Amino acid sequence: MSTPAYTRLQNDERRRRLLELGTELFTRHAYDEISMAQIAREAGISKALLYHYFPSKQEYFVATLATGAEELRRRVEPDPDLPPVEALTAALDAYLAWIAENSEGYAKLLQSAAVVPEVREIIETVRDATVERILTSVDATQPAARTAVRGWLWFMDGACLDWIAHRDFERQQLLGLLLGTLLGALTASGAALPAGPQLPR
Amino acid sequence: MSTPAYTRLQNDERRRRLLELGTELFTRHAYDEISMAQIAREAGISKALLYHYFPSKQEYFVATLATGAEELRRRVEPDPDLPPVEALTAALDAYLAWIAENSEGYAKLLQSAAVVPEVREIIETVRDATVERILTSVDATQPAARTAVRGWLWFMDGACLDWIAHRDFERQQLLGLLLGTLLGALTASGAALPAGPQLPR
DNA sequence: CACGCTGTCGACCGACGGTCAAGAAGCTAT
DNA sequence: ATAGCTTCTTGACCGTCGGTCGACAGCGTG
Numbered sequence: 522m523s524t525p526a527y528t529r530l531q532n533d534e535r536r537r538r539l540l541e542l543g544t545e546l547f548t549r550h551a552y553d554e555i556s557m558a559q560i561a562r563e564a565g566i567s568k569a570l571l572y573h574y575f576p577s578k579q580e581y582f583v584a585t586l587a588t589g590a591e592e593l594r595r596r597v598e599p600d601p602d603l604p605p606v607e608a609l610t611a612a613l614d615a616y617l618a619w620i621a622e623n624s625e626g627y628a629k630l631l632q633s634a635a636v637v638p639e640v641r642e643i644i645e646t647v648r649d650a651t652v653e654r655i656l657t658s659v660d661a662t663q664p665a666a667r668t669a670v671r672g673w674l675w676f677m678d679g680a681c682l683d684w685i686a687h688r689d690f691e692r693q694q695l696l697g698l699l700l701g702t703l704l705g706a707l708t709a710s711g712a713a714l715p716a717g718p719q720l721p722r
Numbered sequence: 723m724s725t726p727a728y729t730r731l732q733n734d735e736r737r738r739r740l741l742e743l744g745t746e747l748f749t750r751h752a753y754d755e756i757s758m759a760q761i762a763r764e765a766g767i768s769k770a771l772l773y774h775y776f777p778s779k780q781e782y783f784v785a786t787l788a789t790g791a792e793e794l795r796r797r798v799e800p801d802p803d804l805p806p807v808e809a810l811t812a813a814l815d816a817y818l819a820w821i822a823e824n825s826e827g828y829a830k831l832l833q834s835a836a837v838v839p840e841v842r843e844i845i846e847t848v849r850d851a852t853v854e855r856i857l858t859s860v861d862a863t864q865p866a867a868r869t870a871v872r873g874w875l876w877f878m879d880g881a882c883l884d885w886i887a888h889r890d891f892e893r894q895q896l897l898g899l900l901l902g903t904l905l906g907a908l909t910a911s912g913a914a915l916p917a918g919p920q921l922p923r
Numbered sequence: 924c925a926c927g928c929t930g931t932c933g934a935c936c937g938a939c940g941g942t943c944a945a946g947a948a949g950c951t952a953t
Numbered sequence: 954a955t956a957g958c959t960t961c962t963t964g965a966c967c968g969t970c971g972g973t974c975g976a977c978a979g980c981g982t983g
Contacts, residue, residue, distance in 0.1 A: 529948050529961055553837075556939065567963050572941065635836030636754075664890040665899055672881030672903070679876025680869050689865040698866055698910045702873070705906010709899045730930055730979050758971065768932045773972065 527566075536574050539564060543585035548626035552582055552633035579639050586640070589626065593619050605658035613699060617681070617692055624685040631678060648674050655703075661712035669710035673703050728767075737775050740765060744786035749827035753783055753834035780840050787841070790827065794820050806859035814900060818882070818893055825886040832879060849875050856904075862913035870911035874904050 530538075542564050546555055557578050561568040575581035597615045599608035620627050634640045652670045656662070677699060684695050731739075743765050747756055758779050762769040776782035798816045800809035821828050835841045853871045857863070878900060885896050 525948065526946095527948080527962060532961080535961080557941085558939080568940090569942080569964080570962055573962075576941095578940065632836070635833070664888060665895055668881050668884045668888070668891075668896070669899055669903070671884040672877040672899075675880025676873040676877040676903075676907070680873030683869045683872040687865060687869070690869075694866055694912075695869070698870055698873075698907065701910020702870070702877075702903065702907040705910065706877070706899065706903040709902020709906065711895075726979065727977095728931060728979080733930075736930080757969080759969085769971090770933080770973080771931055774931075777972095779971065 535570075539571065539574055539581075540585055540588065543581060544588065547582060547585050547633070548623075548629055551629045552636050557581075579637055582633070582637060583639055583643070586630070589623070609655065609658065610696070610700060614696055617696055617699075620681050620685070621692060628682060628685060631682065659707060659712065661707065661710070663711060665710040666707060666712040669706040669712070670703075673706050676702055676706075736771075740772065740775055740782075741786055741789065744782060745789065748783060748786055748834070749824075749830055752830050753779075753837050758782075780838055783834070783838060784840055784844070787831070790824070810856065810859065811897070811901060815897055818897055818900075821882050821886070822893060829883060829886060832883065860908060860913060862908065862911075864912060866911040867908060867913040870907040870913070871904075874907050877903055877907075 543560070546560060546563065557571055558568050561571045564571065571581070575584060593616075596619055597612050599612040601608075603611065630640075634644055648671070651674060652667060655670050656666060659666075661667075680695065680698065680702075684690075744761070747761060747764065758772060759769050762772045765772065772782070776785060794817075797820055798813050800813040802809075804812065831841075835845055849872070852875060853868060856871050857867060860867075862868075881896065881899060881903075885891075
């Protein structure tokens with residue numbers, strides 16, 4: 522009778538711990554490599570309690586992502602006073618720095634994204650906005666330019682994954698590769714380009 | 723007693739029909755949008771019989787892919803006598819033609835690929851080989867060139883999906899965009915390039 | 924007509940995401 | 954101390970999923 526059957530926590534505290542645990546677990550395992558029952562067991566609570574705090578596995582996952590996403594957004598947010606090309610360069614550099622730090626999580630996220638519709642929508646929305654920003658900043662309107670930028674975003678993911686897997690050259694060079702490829706893609710799409718944006722290196 | 727409880731089919735015939743049905747269903751719905759029970763119901767048989775012919779859902783899926791994949795490989799296989807750049811151009815053109823014809827299936831495949839490990843491995847293997855072929859054909863050895871080509875393969879998928887979704891310019895222009903971007907990516911990676919490959923258009 | 928081959932099925936399994944009403948921890952007022 | 958109240962927590966349950974198994978039944982053969 523003296524030992525309580527379970528330890529009781531404050532709503533906020535429990536939620537905080539669950540988010541923290543989720544952040545760690547979802548960077549180690551992809552979304553569908555881990556079940557809610559396992560997570561609950563890992564947290565030392567029942568599955569029902571986990572569902573008491575988060576209405577579904579997807580929402581739990583998204584909530585877990587939100588923290589890191591906010592930090593990423595803050596770091597990548599470019600200085601609005603910079604001219605477009607420099608702004609893009611700076612944002613891209615910050616983005617690569619973040620990936621270099623959180624490479625595990627980045628890889629697992631890309632793997633999970635395909636499975637969770639809600640995450641796919643979020644990523645899709647971000648991409649739409651990014652495409653729009655780039656297109657207006659270089660003043661391109663042709664359909665092919667849109668396709669070029671969209672494809673380039675995929676290029677980024679693929680190149681980053683390959684770089685993470687090998688890490689056999691400098692981040693600076695990756696940045697040059699990305700910027701140079703964007704330039705090449707826009708040129709190949711027939712878009713007009715800002716005069717002579719000399720790339721680093 | 724006069725009406726049989728079920729119609730009995732030859733092993734080969736049943737298998738053929740199931741593959742045919744699978745090909746159609748998996749182009750309409752992605753891998754995890756449809757269950758084995760639904761497929762069996764659609765085929766007018768029991769789930770157990772479906773599993774009698776295919777040991778798992780994954781293997782069934784892969785088997786349905788095999789037919790189309792074989793055709794694709796045949797159409798894309800380049801003339802070995804052509805010089806590298808022309809060979810690539812021809813293969814790419816054939817690839818785009820195939821995508822234009824099978825756009826639904828292509829989109830659903832890319833969506834399913836992320837979920838089915840076996841398919842991911844197959845795609846990964848094909849990509850490895852493609853990267854290798856391109857790298858040797860342009861005689862590039864730097865790590866960054868490898869990353870450039872890998873990224874470019876992602877670019878292709880992204881650009882093709884965008885093109886499929888909009889179809890607001892000619893296939894020929896998409897081909898130019900892809901080739902031009904590959905050129906740009908290789909250049910940006912610092913790889914030496916074959917002298918003056920003038921792109922179509 | 925019996926017999927065997929094998930194509931076929933209903934019933935079952937563990938694991939999954941998700942739900943529910945009941946119970947127990949811990950605070951407060953008496 | 955204890956009764957009562959709030960709310961944090963739980964065990965048991967549901968439907969569906971991919972996958973398995975022993976038994977039945979259609980059909981060609983002697």
